[in-house]
Amino acid sequence: MLKYAAKRLIQSLVTLVIIITIVFSLLRLMPVEGYFQNFDKLDKNQIHAALLSMGLLDPLPVQLKNFFVQLLHGSLGNSLIYRPNVPVLDIIADKAPVSIFMGLASMAIALLLGLPLGTAMARSKAKFWDKFGTAFIVFVTAVPAAVYYLLIQVYFTDWLGLPILFSESDPVSWILPTVSLSLGNIAYYAMWLRRYMVDELNKDYIRLARAKGVDSKTIMKKHVFRNAFVPMVQYLPTSLLYTIAGSIYIESLYSVPGMGGLLVNVIQRQDNNMVQALVLIYSAIGIVGLLFGDILMNLMDPRISFEKKGGAR
Template structure:
């Protein structure tokens, strides 16, 4: 296990290195306006001098080396337009707590509703809950997320008298964006748990347990659910980290001052340093999520081996 974790950690670092290199190189192709607050008021000599002072006229390998040294010192540079000369990490640090709290709350809702729904669908195939869950999953899967987010915002504010926009000072205003953020994961968890549980129910050891007189409730709880949940564990860290990082659309829709809305804002303002930093953070989140997923799945079921022949990845 330790050997595999170390191997995956090295692979993750290499992948992150490649992503940083590509993103950094692509950002150097962006217009230089993204490095100036008052670009239109500057002449060519002023622009050239400023770019030179920022090291943006150095050869790309030198710029990349300096950027990696900057990262090792815990810095992602300063914002140029969104909040001029303010460190990127300071800006993100003020936005991250909102996204983290909302993300954790939405994940809790998704687990509390998605797992029981998937279990009920598997236990009563073709029954009410199976039909209800299937209809919900098809709706969430087939309809663009932007559409049902708007439907939630439009009708729930009217039916339940909930605020249409977010306010950190008003706890009730957290409800709609949090619920909206959980819908996709509810459908995802219910769909895959049902599939895994139905697959387990058709295996020989379940038939043997039933033949021996083991009651259905015990079979579902101690065997079917437990074994079906193991492969799902692999995807929980990734979905959790992405949710915590913030939903770009939802945070913009409800004016939530989190990381997702921040990314939209800095792209619109063409703040190149901020865009670069946020893209790298989202990339790192995805890589860490995949690594934690494999480790967590092995901890849940020690029989799974990623290093032995037949179980390698």
């Protein structure tokens, strides 16, 4: 497992370097306005001098090398427009706690609701819970998230008397954005758990257990759910991607002062250094999530080997 983890870690680092290179290069093709707070008030000589001082007139390979050196020293540069001359990491440090707490809370809600829903769907095939769960999954996956996020904000604030905008000092205002953020993962967990449990229910060892007189609850709890949960574990860290993607819109919709809303803001204001740093962080989270998914699955069931071709159990 250590050999596999080391191999995957190297692959993840290579992938991250490729993403950074692509994003860095694309941003250098953007108009230079993204590097100035008051571009309209500057003449050509001032713009040229500023670009020269920032190293933006150097050849692209030289700029890329300087950025990686800066990155290895733990710096992502300074904000240019959003908060001029303030280190990017300081800005992110102010925003990250809100996003992290809301993301973890939404994933906890998704686990508490998605796993029981998936289990109920598998146990009652073609009955109420299976039909209800299927309808929910189809709705969440087929309807654009922006649509049902907006519907939740418009109608549930009125029906439940909840605040329409987020406030750090008001815990009640956390409810709608956190629940909205969890919907995608609830459907995701329910869908995959149902699939794996149905697969387990059709296996020979389950038929043998039933023939021996083992009661249904014991079969579902000790055999079906346990074995079905093992392959699903690898998707838990991956679901961070759903949370990240949702938080970008949710935080803007509810005015949450987190990293998702920050990304939208800096893109709109063309603060290239901030955009570059946030894309790097989000990419790193997604890549690390994929790596930890495999590691968690191996910890849940040591019989799983990723080092053999095709894996083995």
